[in-house]
Amino acid sequence: xxxxxxxxxxxxxxxxxxxxxxxxxxxxxxxxxxxxxxxxxxxxxxxxxxxxxxxxxxxxxxxxxxxxxxxxxxxxxxxxxxxxxxxxxxxxxxxxxxxxxxxxxxxxxxxxxxxxxxxxxxxxxxxxxxxxxxxxxxxxxxxxxxxxxxxxxxxxxxxxxxxxxxxxxxxxxxxxxxxxxxxxxxxxxxxxxxxxxxxxxxxxxxxxxxxxxxxxxxxxxxxxxxxxxxxxxxxxxxxxxxx
Numbered sequence: 001x002x003x004x005x006x007x008x009x010x011x012x013x014x015x016x017x018x019x020x021x022x023x024x025x026x027x028x029x030x031x032x033x034x035x036x037x038x039x040x041x042x043x044x045x046x047x048x049x050x051x052x053x054x055x056x057x058x059x060x061x062x063x064x065x066x067x068x069x070x071x072x073x074x075x076x077x078x079x080x081x082x083x084x085x086x087x088x089x090x091x092x093x094x095x096x097x098x099x100x101x102x103x104x105x106x107x108x109x110x111x112x113x114x115x116x117x118x119x120x121x122x123x124x125x126x127x128x129x130x131x132x133x134x135x136x137x138x139x140x141x142x143x144x145x146x147x148x149x150x151x152x153x154x155x156x157x158x159x160x161x162x163x164x165x166x167x168x169x170x171x172x173x174x175x176x177x178x179x180x181x182x183x184x185x186x187x188x189x190x191x192x193x194x195x196x197x198x199x200x201x202x203x204x205x206x207x208x209x210x211x212x213x214x215x216x217x218x219x220x221x222x223x224x225x226x227x228x229x230x231x232x233x234x235x236x237x238x239x240x241x242x243x
Contacts, residue, residue, distance in 0.1 A: 016152040018159070021102035022235045025154050029195065030202045031232055032150060032161045035225050037206030039113075040162075042214045042221045043140050046125050047133050049074035051140030052148075052162035054082050077134045078141030085112060085145025093149060103236060105150045110229055112143035117223035125218040140222070147229070157192045164203050171196030 018025035040052040048071030050056045057075040064072020089108045093101040116139035120126075126133030148162045160166050174196065177189035214221050 016101070017156060018102075018151040018154045019156075021100060021151060021237060022232070023237055024235050026195075026198065028151075028232055028235055029154055029159060029161075030198060031228065032147065033164075033199045034202040034206035034209075035228050036144060036147065036162045037203035038210035038213075038228075039140060039144070039222060039225045040203075041207035041210035042218070043078070043137065045211065045214055046127075046218055047071065047074050047078075047137045047140070049078045049137045051078050051082070051137065052144040053164070054079050054141075054162075055165050071133070074134050074137035077138040081138040081141035082145035082148075085142040086148055087145075089146045089149045100236075102150060105146065106229075106232060106236070109143060109146040109150065110226060110233075112139075112146045113222060113226040113229060116140050116143045117220075117226050120222045121219050125221075127218075143222075154195055155191065157188075157195055159195055159199060161199075164200060167196050167199050171200070 018028055022028045036052040040050050043049060043051040044056075048069075049060060057079045060069050060075035061072050061079065063069040064075065069075075085108075089105055092104050092108060095104075097104060116136070119139050120136055123132040123136055126136045144162050148160070150161060151159070153159060158166075158170055171193055174189040174192040178186050178193060181189055210221065213224070
């Protein structure tokens, strides 16, 4: 998906654009990518699988099938659950409702993340390994799959919450466009570079915080993620879906 220009049709821009759905879209982009990095680092260190970085899980799955990664089932469970979460919530976003698509997506992500938090506490963060750890990886993947649908663009520029491989690729494209592109495209490319670097920085900072936090109270890390995500509800615009 390439960069698109902001809509000028009376403020009814694409409902997947965070500028339409949130009052402080850059803050929401920073918050959500930070949360994704936060729980991703925790899951990797505790479950041996990512819950947001599904590219990493695909590699782990292959390594595990080759007999060199013991927690490949956790990676497989997270990958499948992520796809389920994205698929189900995408359909809920598209359904006719009085509530905006982002309200529905945020509510689903919060419910899924809260469910993961409860399971993580009950199953003692999977420290015994085996089926509890696989179930927790799946619960985390489901929550991040739901979160990934929250929005796809910021000010008409492609952004991602969980899929940071795409962010790196897009940022590289925008650097090239900024350096050698036509004058009319350079300002847009510079804006896209900023958004990409913001997302990558927040994801990395979240990962660092998640790493430090899980060393003390691993039972509550997903709960803190859910609490942080709940603050995004305060930033939603008070709009209803026009569908």
